[in-house]
Amino acid sequence: MLEKIVQGIEPLDDYSMKKAKEYIDSLAKPLGSLGTLETLGIQLSGITKKIKNSFKKRCVIIMCSDNGVVEEGIASAPQYVTLAQTKHFIKGGTGVAALAKENNTELIVVDIGINSDEKIEGVIDKKIRKGTNNLYKEDSMTYEEAIKSIEIGIEMAKKVKEDGFEIVGVGEMGIGNTTTSSAVLSLLIDKDIDLLVGKGSGLTDKAFIKKKQVIKKAVERVNSNNPIEILKSVGGFDIGGMVGVFLGCAYYKIPVVVDGFISAVSALLACKINPLVKEYLIPSHKSYEIGYKLAMESLGLEPILNLNMRLGEGSGCPIAFSIIDFSMAIINNMGTFEDAEIDNSYLEEIRLEKNYKVEV
Structure with missing residues (x-):
């Protein structure tokens, strides 16, 4: 499945983006004056092959899994919090749940590796096993498990496509996943x-030092730049699942919103598997985690919001959906120069003088 999906991802439709830009430029406003709202509209047209779009059926897929490395004392919360918060997603009591409810967004919660035998009503059971190995001592998972985690994410992208979802956000829950x-x-x-490791949800100084020591030792053991080998060696099932969602959304031509740090790293990993995935990504907010900036720089993307957030869970996605709604409102509802009976021939001279263009 993975090979088929990776090889089947196509670039955005250039013709549709060109027509979308021409239409946006015909709207009664100065050229480029709506900035990111315009570039979002062009990108989304390249995905859907339509100038005018609506993304009212939306969801956030949350991959939940535990990580064996927590036994090294590198997390501020005990491992059982992964299970507790997963239950809380279903009850509607988490940050992302509150934001999703306010913005008509469904949560699709997946147990891909929680350290528990409990079956949670409302959670999709795709458990590979009860948490990964301790990456400080050995590989997090087998190569086969790494592939399986990605393919579970692809399956979820296929499911949301079949269920009629028009846009997807990607989040996670897993103590130790920073x-x-x-x-x-x-x-x-x-x-x-030292340049990319943060304190996560709030470590003591002692635990922070240990966290960096654990990561340094783990990465020294890895002598491959193959993305799946990297996932296998030091990743988590939640990260693999998110990678699969990003790949699957690109394959099924679904716009996909990136949340914070962990989501961004998963998106980068997916882009290392197939660089075309980048064209389908919409970064939501700038994460407070220090590694987020480096991940975004490597992706060559800019978040559309800066709210000093670092919650994770997919919490930035419902907020970003609102910005996307505003982008669609401009294209779908705004009048053109012709509608307003305004002669816009002067704009061509401005375009040529300033070499105006919208980056896509």
Whole structure:
């Protein structure tokens, strides 16, 4: 399945983006004056092959999994919080649940590796096993498990496509996953650990030092730049699942919103598997985690919001959906120069003088 999906991803439709830009330029406003709202509209037209779009049926897929490395004391919360918060998603009590409810967004919660035998009503059971190995001592998972985690994410993208969802956000829950994602990022961009490892949800100074030591030792063991080998060696099942969602959304031509740090690292990993995935990504908000900036720089993307957030869970996605709605409102509802009976021939001279263009 993975090979088929990776090879089947296509670039955005250039013709549709060209026509979308021409239409946006015909709207009664100065050229480029709506900035990101315009570039979003052009990107989305390239995905859907339509100038006018609506993304009212939306969801956030949340991959939930535990990480064996927590036994090294590198997390501020105990491991059982993964299970507790997963239940809380279904009850509607988490940050992302509150934001999703306010913005007519469904949560699709997936147990891809929680350290529990409990079956949670409302959670999709795709458990590979009860948490990964301790990456400080050995590989997080087998190569086969890494592939399986990605393919589970692809299956979820296929499911939401079949269920009629028009746009997807990607989030996670897993105590210890800022450690796994930092290790993955270090290997993907070959940067020193001290430059990209943050305190996560709030470590003590002692635990923070230990966290960096654990990551340094783990990445020293890896001598491959193959993205799936990296996932296998130091990643988590949640990261693999998110990678699969990004790949699957690109294959099924669904716009996909990136949340914070862990989501961004997973998106980068997906782009290392197939660079065309980038064209389908919409970064939501700038994460407060220090590694986020490096992940975004490697992706060559800019978040559309800066709210000093660092919650994770997919919490930035419902907020970003509103910005996307505003982009669609401009294209779908705004009048043209012709509608307003305004002669816009002067704009061509401005375009030529300033070499005006919208980056896509």
